[in-house]
Amino acid sequence: MSGYLSAQLSILCLNIIIAYAIFLPAASGQLNLGAGGFAIIGGYLGGWLNSDFDGLGLAMQLSIPLAALATAAIAFLLSFPILRTRGVYMVLATFAFAEVVAGIVLNLEVVGGAAGFPVDGHADLSVLAPICVMVVVSCFLLMSTRFGLAMRSVHDDENVASLFGVNVHWVRVAAFTLGGLLGGLYGALYGHQYNYIEVQNWNVMFSIYVLLYVLLGGTQSPFGPLLGALFFTVVPELLRSFGAAVGSELIADGRFAIFGALIVLMMAFRPEGIVTRTMLERLMGRGAREKGAT
Amino acid sequence: MLLLQQIVNGLMLGGVYVMVAVAFTLTIGMLNFLNFTIPALFMLAAMFFWATLGGGFGSGFTNLLNHWVPQSMHWVVAAGLALLVAILASLLIERFTYRYMKTRFGDATEHAIPLVSSLGFLIMFEHLVIMTWGTDPLSVNSPFGTATIKVGGLLFGVPQLLSLVFSIAIVWVLHIMLMHTKTGRALRSIAENPDTALMLGVDVQRIVPLVYVVTGGLCAIAGILFAINYRTVGPYIGDQVATVAIAGMVLGGLGNIWGAIVGGLIVGLLEVLSTYWFGADIVKVPVWGLLLLVLIVRPSGLFGHATIGKGKF
Incomplete structure (x- = not known):
């Protein structure tokens, strides 16, 4: 596998994980603009736990899950x-949370402050891909359970949900906490993939992009974030190589502008996101069967 | 004295935030829509202002400008162009945000539609500017120099003072318009319930663009004042100013224009004073910490109504 392809696939895996982190709260009706906050907590905790010099020097197999669990605990309390x-x-509240976390970490000298923090253990695609598949499969399973x-x-x-005996508050807490778990997992994996983290990686625009992955993919089914992350990772790259192929600097340089226009058009023509329940039912032929039965 | 000067500086910085905060609060109060294109409009205006004065449109444009307009009046052309661009962009945004919000899809995510579209516009405008002028900070040839006046040992920046006076004047005019004119009553009825307003004969489709024109104008004036005042512009200035302005808006209470003024000033003061006492690095923590606290303890802010923004996503 070429270096370029494996680098792109790593980015894709990471993006899919963070997309599910925001999807889980979104699927229970909460828009979370705090992806950056969870990523920072997970990334810095993972790096600090793993680092021999500044931190505890734990093995990567321990530092990543511990970071994810700790982020989940913080998300639960929050x-x-x-x-x-x-x-x-x-x-606005989740957005403010992300900014507070960024502000605090920028001033923590123990993790290097504004200079960033080097992470020792390296996680390549062979670690990322299985974890990513696991995350996707468990989210699909989760969405098909009673919960x-x-x-x-x-x-x-x-x-109506609470009339039918659903404990609305706990469902929302659980969805938010699980989102925090995945956000922390993403942060820790990111740190170990690139071996270097800084707060600037996870700024406002990052949180906005992640929310867009989920909303464009669609919040109705677990296919949504998968497709959203795929779209956001692959389309700019395709536009770049397409621009290079036809020798047009306009497309290569302006790919994000084209991308912004695509988002606007997408919202105009298909605001529910790429994947909807009706579409899935049609694809699986389930809708027709149900109609035939009644 | 030093502290007093810091307080003055804080209020001056707040002057820039106030204008943007009023723009935010107006769209959210009238249309229940958190308009994320405001940073882009602010940035577009500042960039166009720079480009007219600094030759950003190429030598042909500069020659034309020199030929037709005397040197001392160049900034008027620049400001007019900036205002025009921001208002036109804002009207374009109206087509793709409010109009589609009106269309019901029977899904609970409907309020996320304009939010996402506005984020799309933000990305699009920012990258169009980056494509044209790059990401480096550009310095503005301000026609007013450093422009400060000294009163009793305290330095006042003229553009910031102007911004503060302007925003208070604009909000005062807006207030009078909302309370005492027919259009104002129509707007308030839309804020209360667009469907009922339509039934009672308010031409919603014609009046809503007005909100966007005002928003664009406010952002443009703020952007121009920012360019004159700090004399550096870049594609990301909008993000920096608008995020703090959002904090100011929430502090003052969503949808309350007078609240936005107080909130913007408080946030500016907080930013400058925490830099003065604790250093520049920590500045995010008090501003956003306060915002988080306000949202959790008293979401309606200092002067807001509890009903705005309760719509489900």
């Missing part, structure tokens, strides 16, 4: 105040 907010306030159904019902209508 979910109580944050979930008191609704709608646009929740977007997944509860998440969907909370997303669609909270009042």
Whole structure:
């Protein structure tokens, strides 16, 4: 496998993991603009646990899961105040959370502050790919369980869900915490993949892009974030190589501008995201069968 | 004295935030829409202002400008162009955000549609500017120099002072318009319930663009004042200013224009004072920490109504 391809595949794996981290809260109706905050916590914890010189010097097999679990614990504690907010306030609160985390880590001398932090252990594609597949499979399984159904019902209508005996608050807390777990996992894996992390990697634009992966992919089914992350990773690269192939600097340089226009058009023509439940039902032929049965 | 000067500096910095915060609060109060294109409009205006004065449109344009307009009036052309571009861009954004929000899809994510479109516009405008002028910070040939006045040993920046006076004047005019004119009453009815407003004979499709024109204008004025004041522009200035302005808006209460002024000033003051006391690195923590606290303890802010922004995503 060429170096370019494996580098791109690593980015894809990482993007898919962080997309599911934001998908899980989104599937239960919460827009989370704090992906950067979780990534910073996971990345720095993972790096610090792993580092021989500055940190504890744990093996990578320990540091990554520990970082993910610790991030999940933080997300759990945080979910109580944050979930008191609704709608646009929740977007702003998660956004403020990410900025506070970034501000604190920038001032932590133990992890290098603004200069960034080197991470020792290296995780290449052979580590990332299986973890990514595991994350995707478990999210699919999760969404097909009773809990997944509860998440969907909370997303669609909270009042009706609680009338039918779903504990809305705990579903939302669980979805947020699981999102934190995956966010921390992403951060730790990112640190070990690139062996160097800095707060600037996970700024506002990062959180915005991740939220876009999920919303463009669609929040109705677990296929959504998978396709969203794929779209966001592959399309700019394709536009770049297409631009290089036809010798047009305009396409190569302007690929993100084209991309922004694509997002706007996408929202105009298919605002539910790429994948919807109706579309899946049609693809699987389930919709037709149900109609025939009734 | 030094502390007093810092307080003045904070209020001056707040002056720039105030304008952007008012733009944010206006769209969210009227249309229940967190408009993420505001940073892009702010940046576009500042960049066009720079480009007209600094030859960003190529030598042909500069020659034309020198030929037709006297040197001392160049900044007027620059400001006019910046204003025009921001307002036109804002009207384009209206087509793709509010109009589609009105279309119901029977899905709970409907309020995310304009949010996502506006993020798309943000990415698009930022990269169009990067494509044209690159990512490096560019210095503006300000026609006013450093422009400070000294009153009793305290330095006041003229552009910041102007920004503060401008925003208070604009908000005052807006307030009068909202309270005492027919258009203002129509806008308030839209803020309360667009469907009912439509039924009662308000021409929603004609009046909503007005909000976008005002938003574009406010962002443009803020961007021009920013360019004159700091004399450096770049494609990312919008993100930096707008994120702090959002904090100011929330502090003042979503949808409250007077609240946005107070909130913007408080945030500017907080930023300067925490830099003064604790250093420049820590500045994010008090600003965003305060925002987080306000959102959790009192989401309606200092002066806001509890009903705005409660819509489900």
